[in-house]
Amino acid sequence: MAKRLGVLTSGGDAPGMNAAVRAVVRAAINRGAEVFAIYEGYQGMIDGGPRIRPMSWEDVGGILHRGGTIIGTARCDAFRTREGRRTAAQNLLNHGIDALVVIGGDGSLTGADTLRQEWTELVGELVQTGGVSPQVAEEHAYLSIAGLVGSIDNDMYGTDMTIGADTALHRITDAVDALTSTAASHQRAFVVEVMGRRCGYLAVMSAIATGAEWVLVPESPPDLDDWEDHMVSVMREGQRMGRRDNIVIVAEGAQDRHGKPITCGYVRDVLEERLGEDVRITVLGHVQRGGSPSAYDRILSTIMGVEAVDSALTAGPTDEPVLIGIQDNKLIRQPLMYCVAKTREINEALAVCDFERAMELRGRGYRNAFRIMRTLVRALPHPPKEGQRRLRIAIVNAGGAAPGMNAAVRVAVRLTLDKGHIPLGVIRGFRGLISGHLEEYRWESVSGWAPQGGSILGTSRKVPDGRDLYAVARTLEEHKIDALLIIGGWAGYEAAYQLVKARDTFPSFSIPIVCVPATINNNVPAAEFSIGADTALNNITEVVDKIKQSAVASSRVFVVEVMGRYCGYLALMSDLATGAERVYLHEEGVCLKDLEQDIAMLRDGFTHGKRLGLMIRNEYANPLYTTQFLAALFEEEGGDLFDVRISVLGHLQQGGDPQPFDRILATRMATRAVEYIEQSLIGDEAAPDGLPAAAGLGQVSGELRVTPLEDIMRMSDDKVQRPKQQWWMSLRPVTRMMSFRTG
Numbered sequence: 001m002a003k004r005l006g007v008l009t010s011g012g013d014a015p016g017m018n019a020a021v022r023a024v025v026r027a028a029i030n031r032g033a034e035v036f037a038i039y040e041g042y043q044g045m046i047d048g049g050p051r052i053r054p055m056s057w058e059d060v061g062g063i064l065h066r067g068g069t070i071i072g073t074a075r076c077d078a079f080r081t082r083e084g085r086r087t088a089a090q091n092l093l094n095h096g097i098d099a100l101v102v103i104g105g106d107g108s109l110t111g112a113d114t115l116r117q118e119w120t121e122l123v124g125e126l127v128q129t130g131g132v133s134p135q136v137a138e139e140h141a142y143l144s145i146a147g148l149v150g151s152i153d154n155d156m157y158g159t160d161m162t163i164g165a166d167t168a169l170h171r172i173t174d175a176v177d178a179l180t181s182t183a184a185s186h187q188r189a190f191v192v193e194v195m196g197r198r199c200g201y202l203a204v205m206s207a208i209a210t211g212a213e214w215v216l217v218p219e220s221p222p223d224l225d226d227w228e229d230h231m232v233s234v235m236r237e238g239q240r241m242g243r244r245d246n247i248v249i250v251a252e253g254a255q256d257r258h259g260k261p262i263t264c265g266y267v268r269d270v271l272e273e274r275l276g277e278d279v280r281i282t283v284l285g286h287v288q289r290g291g292s293p294s295a296y297d298r299i300l301s302t303i304m305g306v307e308a309v310d311s312a313l314t315a316g317p318t319d320e321p322v323l324i325g326i327q328d329n330k331l332i333r334q335p336l337m338y339c340v341a342k343t344r345e346i347n348e349a350l351a352v353c354d355f356e357r358a359m360e361l362r363g364r365g366y367r368n369a370f371r372i373m374r375t376l377v378r379a380l381p382h383p384p385k386e387g388q389r390r391l392r393i394a395i396v397n398a399g400g401a402a403p404g405m406n407a408a409v410r411v412a413v414r415l416t417l418d419k420g421h422i423p424l425g426v427i428r429g430f431r432g433l434i435s436g437h438l439e440e441y442r443w444e445s446v447s448g449w450a451p452q453g454g455s456i457l458g459t460s461r462k463v464p465d466g467r468d469l470y471a472v473a474r475t476l477e478e479h480k481i482d483a484l485l486i487i488g489g490w491a492g493y494e495a496a497y498q499l500v501k502a503r504d505t506f507p508s509f510s511i512p513i514v515c516v517p518a519t520i521n522n523n524v525p526a527a528e529f530s531i532g533a534d535t536a537l538n539n540i541t542e543v544v545d546k547i548k549q550s551a552v553a554s555s556r557v558f559v560v561e562v563m564g565r566y567c568g569y570l571a572l573m574s575d576l577a578t579g580a581e582r583v584y585l586h587e588e589g590v591c592l593k594d595l596e597q598d599i600a601m602l603r604d605g606f607t608h609g610k611r612l613g614l615m616i617r618n619e620y621a622n623p624l625y626t627t628q629f630l631a632a633l634f635e636e637e638g639g640d641l642f643d644v645r646i647s648v649l650g651h652l653q654q655g656g657d658p659q660p661f662d663r664i665l666a667t668r669m670a671t672r673a674v675e676y677i678e679q680s681l682i683g684d685e686a687a688p689d690g691l692p693a694a695a696g697l698g699q700v701s702g703e704l705r706v707t708p709l710e711d712i713m714r715m716s717d718d719k720v721q722r723p724k725q726q727w728w729m730s731l732r733p734v735t736r737m738m739s740f741r742t743g
């Protein structure tokens, strides 16, 4: 008999739960199992009857973009009792279910583990009372469990991200951006309370993303008793520098170092009294957990859902239940109750004001983000220290515009000034370096840049060669440039490499050259994510959601063309985020046999009631099988079953305000870049061969790494301008599993 698996959502809802349910249902079917949804969490498990329902492939169609959870969630006191759990066991066995995927918080996961531990006893009792036959009891001798964490708070130990946290960050960032514009118009301060219970993740990340003035979180209270004075003096200094808006973000669990809660009302009173500002409070409340999930939450939920099914279906009687998490951009399985215990330890540490322990348990990513936030809010222009060498750092954007470039430039400028150096903005990319168009930037030059899309400096795809190199060398000499910070895509890296190769001819190129990856294509080696790619992915996801809605009433296939040049990142990820039937990648090529199969799949689907087909094609997937060609082929072969439309998304993918992830990535990388330049010129980070470094920064396995430019070039497939190894190709089987039923 096929294994039967139940899926439930429990505790507070979180955007992305539907994507997880969809993935669990489809992965289970593909693995040959039968799958049941347990409606309304543990309440449904106890109620049984219609609240436990078999799910088909189609039942989870069209839910990927929906917030909340379509199978309902609840808190259920009866499940906390042994009697309640016995009834739940009876109901599960009525359907032959002995594997569960539970999507919820630490309470829900604890409940699942309790049920698992009691299973043998409970089933024994049910046999004695005649509720369950001895044969059924024998067939379902143990219960296996896999847990996914659904929580906007991102407060669980054992995973870098929980389902819903990224979406909540989007909601908060949008709201704070809106407040910032009104605050600036009226020269007003806003104190904004964000959710997170005892976790400051949403507060810290939204503060970085929006360029807030101050942030208060539970895990790292101000380390001074007169923190209020310190906050006010920093904000006063900001006003003196010309800042018109003041935003303070307060996590709902914020406290001082003695454990006394810091409320928004208190912060407002302090600012009104000591800063003399007009202050308003905004409590963002439940809008933070609502709405359509972000692309990241859809993708994360999908890949974690598949992993949970694999774990629950293969667990043996002695295997501990696992929590599926993501760490350093890799899926991991960890003992469920260990993670629950550690999560509780954080809360206990906070309760006794052991902040060091709490920060340690929150993990490296959070600690680093907090450190960066602290550096940024305290950063101010400083004169060089006595005897300090004053560096002149040129900052240039290169390649196509990528959302988040401005956030990176802003941070680079401010930290350069903070360290007593001089930042110079290069206008219009390498064209500006050729024509000598540079400007010294001041603190206020980059005010308000964090949320803005495009490239305010201006960018170009120009890669200098031949005579251009003379011109660049002259500019660098004339402006006495000590280091070059390039924020851009492939063109930026190529340009940097041209300079490095010509170092023998032009001594002025023998300066540190640091590249920060910023391109929506995400095609730069030694960096898992480049600035701008997440925004582009969300842009695509939003538009495709609309395209799908437009087709609800008709039988239609859409061929959607997305950017990326030869790199299929945007295509594959948008396939995962939108639930497309098929994705065409240059990495895999497109051949006639595949197209025949796709036509057969579409014909079969539409014959059996399908109303929408979505095919995503990377712009350079194949030079001859163009988007138009695919559309014509499907139209002809679809006959009366469906018609076909083309949607070439074009430049909207590159536009728009940067999403929080891109702003945060930009902030982290720009901070590291300035540190690196300073260290390689003044400190101890000189390149091993004695030459000033030429390197690229990139997030790899959760760390920001510095990779020598030569190595980056070796890791590249130059002909197609992408890395030879692309981590995200490992997600390809998941996209297939979500779109084709094979079980």
Ligand code: ATP
Pocket (backbone or CB within 6 Å): 010, 011, 012, 013, 042, 074, 075, 076, 077, 078, 079, 080, 081, 104, 105, 106, 107, 108, 109, 110, 111, 112, 114, 151
């Ligand atoms: P959130 O993070 O949104 O609060 P949660 O899963 O932690 O989610 P809880 O209210 O703690 O939310 O738990 C949800 C449900 O899980 C409870 O209503 C109860 O049915 C079950 N549950 C929680 N803790 C236990 C427990 N110790 N034993 C049995 N069941 C539990």
